[in-house]
Amino acid sequence: MATVSESEWKKALTSIIEELDDSQLKDMLEFLEIPKQRTSTTSRELIPQRIIESCGVETSIHKIREAVDRIPQRDGAVLKHLQPFVDELKSKEEEKGQKRKHRETESEDETPEAGFKKNNIVSDSCSDEEAEADELKSPQPDKERKMPPWRISIHDLKIVGQLGKKAIAGKVVQKSGLRTYQTKDKQKKFFFFLGVADETSSIKVMVYGNERYQVFTVGDCYLFRNVLMEEKVMKVTKMSNISRTATLDVPQNLEMEARMLVDFQIPVCSIAQANSAAERTSVSIEGTITEIASVENIKLKSKRRKKAKQELRLEDSTGSIRITLWGEDIKQLRGKSHGDVVRVTNVRTSRFHDAVSLNSTTFTRIFQVQSAAVQNVTIEIIGIIKASRTQTELDAQISGREVQTFVVDSSLLADVVGVRLEGDFEDRLLSNMPFSADVEIEGNKINKMNAVNEM
Incomplete structure (x- = not known):
């Protein structure tokens, strides 16, 4: 079996090193773990021989390939010198694998007398040692070694x-x-x-x-x-x-x-930049959720079906903007609430007169960056948006602040207000308003609630 020429590899390695600047060369030598006292970026002509002496020819080819993959220098000038030796080693290792497989097949076909018996198992006395040696010589991952010849990973x-x-x-x-x-x-x-x-x-x-x-x-x-x-x-x-x-x-x-x-292909821009973007421009933005509206079912023009729609408003230091989510994209708001910081990617601008909003696309994604802080405050409930047996959406004012929309489990709200869930639950709530309560809020979700004044 032919071996890789040390002199040819040394020439190629010299050319590779000539393509690296001092910083890249330093990174490579550190990765190769070449002793510092034996190398210097100022004596480049000596480095190829030192690398080969320290690692050996074949191992140094593998290591240089890994090093080139880790440092920024991966252009054609470097790779054209390296790749022929990488290919040569791959061919050599594939040949070894085929021979080993052939040897194992022959061993299975031999009679017990051809090898030696141990615990009633017949084996070739040298095959295991050679196989182990082959494994040590080849640091390639199993999946890479099994890559078919027509394919590159x-x-x-x-x-x-x-x-x-x-x-x-x-x-x-x-x-x-x-x-x-x-x-x-x-x-x-x-x-x-x-x-x-x-x-x-x-x-x-x-x-x-x-x-x-x-x-x-x-x-x-x-x-x-x-x-x-x-x-x-x-x-x-x-x-x-x-x-x-x-x-x-x-x-x-x-x-x-x-x-x-x-x-993350579309870079994140500020909300002010999104507001000034042209019609149907794809953007990604990041900000704090200041409002989440209820889900609506919108009848589509020229179609006899409805599509779910939900709006939220995002704010950063440069402004605020409305985002409309359509269909399946609404599910991405689950677990998100008022006060959460989120990154919304791949949305598209829409202009109506001077107002700019964003619409979700097939590839819109919402990533939570930071959860809203938990706060203990006193609120005054002044309006009911929607009340069902499971959840109630309401308007309330926090002392000294503007009116905000909150959601709360209906069973918790009914217990604190002192009304029944059955029947016309919403009317019973309205008859007890305005109603003050001490609450624990996380974003726009009320987690805990206690009445301030007795009914």
Whole structure:
């Protein structure tokens, strides 16, 4: 079996080191754990030999590959020197694996006399030791070693920077809405983003054109060929080939990484910036919830059905804005309340005269940044918005503040006010108003309540 040429690797390693600045070289040497007294960033010509002496040829190739993946320098100038040796080692390790498998098969076919017996188990006296030695020589993860020859992992693609004739297999875990850009001759073009992950890593994918938007379904797995790589983004053009493929076993943490690559693609802007944005601009904002309205069922124009709608108002140091959530997006407000700080991503501006509001899209996400503080205050209940057997929505004034809307469990409210839930509960509440109570509030939710004055 051919071995990797030490002299050729030393030349390539010298070229790699020449591409690094002092800071990157220092990071690499620290990662490789090369003794400081044996290296210096000012004597670069000596470093390749020191690395090879310290780690060995094959191990140093593996370690340099890992180091390049960790430091910022991953451009083609470095990778073109490194990748041929990485490929050579992979081929060598695959050959070892095939020989070991063949040896194990032959051992099973041999008679007991061909090996030695121990506890009635026949084995080749050297196969276990050699297999263990092979494992020690190959630090590649099991899943990488089992990668078929036509496929490259996302982890390796981000190192190499190009697919070549290979394909990428990945699971689409997130998809953005369609977005637009203008060419130099002011033509309007479409693109969208995907969050894609495999067993080894995750990557952001930019797909040009709108004709493929319906091709990709979140949760399905696809093969990508003839794509472009630019920095850390994989780009799918009209020349790229896409096909569906078998399900991949993607770790949950990598799915989350891929999802966040798209969820947080639109940078968070201030509410003032959102208010000044053009019609149908996609934005992400962060602020404190100052109001959550009741759910409404709106009859859609030209359709014979209704769609659920719920509004909230967000405020930051620059202003406030109304956000309308539609359909399934309303569920994202569960567990959120008045006073919570939230980040709302991928919403779209809507202008009516001079007023700007935000509408949810298929890809809107609401993330809780900070929960509202728990407060103990005295309120005066002055209005009932909606009362059911389970929950009551009411208007109340906190001493010295403006009127706010609160929600409370109806059973708690009935017990404190001293009325029955059965029958016309709302009318009974109204007949006892205004009503003062000491309450514990968390945002706009009343957790505890005690009457201030006896009825």
